[in-house]
Amino acid sequence: MNNYFENQNHPEMIKLQAAQRELYSLVKKYLAYSFLFAVLVPTVASVLYLILSFFPNYTFPWLKTALTVYGFIMLFINNLLLNHISSIKKRAARIQEEFDTRLFAMEWNDVVAGKRPGPHEWIEPADKHLKKNGSAALTDWYLNYSIALPSSVMTLLCQSKNLGWDARLKKIISDFLSIILVINGIVLLILSIIINPPAANIFSLIALLAPVYQFYYRYVNENKKSVARADELREKVESQLDKITETGFFDEASLKRLSRNIQDQIFIYRSSGNPAPDRMHRYNRMRDEERYDRIFDTYSERMKLLEPLI
Template identity: 30%
Template sequence: MTSTPAEISVAQNTDRAQRLIAAQSRRYTDAKRLHDTRVITVTALAAATVITALALPDARIVVGTIGGAVAFLWSVLGGGREKRCRKQAAFMQEEFDTYVFDMPWNNMAAEHPSPTLITEAATRYRGNRTKDWYPDTAPVARPLDVLICQRSNLGWGASIHRLYAAILTGLLVTLVLAGTAIALIANLNATEILTVLLVPLLGPVRELIEMIRNNRDSADTKTSTENKVHNLWQRGLEPSGQVTIKDCRAVQDQILSIRQTNAHVPDWLDNLRRKRSETLMQQSAVHLIEEAVQHGKIR
């Protein structure tokens, strides 16, 4: 670690930093695609099971039970690779943050991603968001400039997680209503409702409930952590207050934990809200920078 750390706005746009951003973005995309593939597969299996069971009255119990069991097991057991990709992406982003923040690495919390894995993921990246990842905090003294970036990171995702949880809740209600309508139209008895509808739909319902819960948990955790960072920020603005890089490292550990369990948000929704989120992040950063300058917390 250098005695005079570079400005975050400079460090984050070096070749090394941009390569890490490209790699983590690509790895997060890999995790999302694995997640989407699993959900689509589970939903397709459930739909095929229901349709086949309705078309074959004499085999409804067998078709519904077997098809539903396969869909549910795929839902439960199909997330291993997705979790590995998400963890690798989180470690790559941690490598980026510790580099641009000039912050010590916590060996107990993360493993350094291999250069080969970073290079392989970066070469597959097709986006254009590798520069200016964090707002320009040049006037602010270290480590308050780090806190501004950490707060920006936490504030980015909470609202979109709540929005997606609401969308998923609507889908879950729609699925229940559709199942009820099918049962009434097909005049199914209690046993048939169990084997033709309930068992096959266990997989999709599980996926929806897990996604709703995970997105709500992610939003609540980010909001809670952001509030703690706000208290740390207020302490740092006080004349006798002091915030150290060790305090920022503790915040970073929480951010790393969040990233490893962060709920899935589809790219289409992220892209739809990106401009608004970026505007809010920039406005928030400007407000914090002005506060720091007013309190004399400058380089």
Template identity: 30%
Template sequence: MNDINSRQNSERSINLIKAFSATYAHIKRYEAARYFGSFMIATASIFMAAIQKTSPILVAIGVGWALTSSIALAQLARRWATEGATIQEHFDTYLYDMEWKSGRSKVEPERIHILSLRFRGSEERLRDWYPDVSELLTPFGILICQRSNVAWDIQLRRRWKAAVEFFLVAWCLAGIAVGIAQELTVLEMILRWFAPSSGLILLAWETVRTQQTIISERSELCSRISAELDWISPSIGRTAANRLKSACREIQDGIYATRAQTAAVPKFFYDHFRANDQEAMQTAAEDISGGTSSN
């Protein structure tokens, strides 16, 4: 039996969840600002295409915004992503009673407290962050929680990546269609449609590329977790338990690495699928555990 479920609803755990949730909220604000600015300029390009005019000023604004979005705002988001991933590492290592990664800096308690006060939302939704694994052996419970985290994230990111891919293809095809309908040269089509909306195109492409990278990395982690789960038994010995402990630490390092990347999924998208995904996570956890316990 383990203490994961009792720990995850403790005051310390809830404060840590509040802190990293507030941190990720900052990332989503930066991402929202990037999308909003890009959409506004892209909308202007639609208007210019409709009146069949090319605006050098709009081209300059579009290219300038693309650079600002891809360099300055993206860099700010990356800083928050690293801090958020580190705070979530505080949460997981406390939950799993796992040693801290040697050489990795911790976030100061004062900073965590300040961030937790910035949390806006229902505290009730922060409880039972991971599925119920209270009746399982400690390494088994940790692996189930790690798998739940990874599998949920993969599914959510696949949906978001598909949505952005669809938009990106539709936008580019629309630009080509406008160029053909107005009998534009390639240069005119670029200056009238693609250059002003370059910020939006680059952001969409960056989103698709980064999401695919994280999906691939997390899929490998999910396969590793499944391989470890395949041979666990209720009568696991000390040697095997120590090996599993080391494996869990390695898997956790992989989870941290993917969390530290700036590739947030919008809150509205997460909220839309949250109830179904949470139910699927719990069902999968029960199915995988197969009734195995520490008795």
């Protein structure tokens, strides 16, 4: 059987979870800044620009220049910010990988995940998070109670939870940003067809909206790719679990190889995708926990008499 329920709550494991939480909170804060200045401000400004285009007497001479300068400066700054966010995500993903490889008793794959994080990388953010928030939300990370299944099978169940946890939230955010992109496209279309403004005005608006398209490409494109891959992997894991359920047997060595390969893909999924806002997570957490408790209970009931192949 396995000791995942007890091991996930060891003090050092709690600190690893606290550290990755703190780093992902930093990612979310920076993403909020990026969204505000690279998406929201240009979108509102483009709508106002559209309205003012119907009233030429109220369009200030310096407006085109201001919009153009803001767009180009924000494009540069936002690129630096998004690159910084990517580096923090990879650091947080390595700490999550450290938690998982310890819990699942896996070897560290430095080819995929890079250098294994030492205490100097996670102690400071862990202490900072625990001082602010405590550890109550970090206990029982995968399991809310002990489940008597072989370790290799339990690993696959935990990995399926990893792959499905926030995929739905990422899809919602991506759809929301797609709507914003469409709104900006409509603004450009109206300006170019109905109002027929000078080329300089169109150029100013395109410069203003450049950070919006940059954010969309970096954020939504990364999310869509990571979610699509996560769905494929989750289906593969669930197919393997269903196969084990049907036959009543499993190949220990084969499952360990599969879990190691899946874990590499989970690291890529975490380091490439963008986390959902904390409020969305908190709002959906209880419902998602209950859903996975039911899933785990179902598989546990079906696999009571499992035997490894010899």
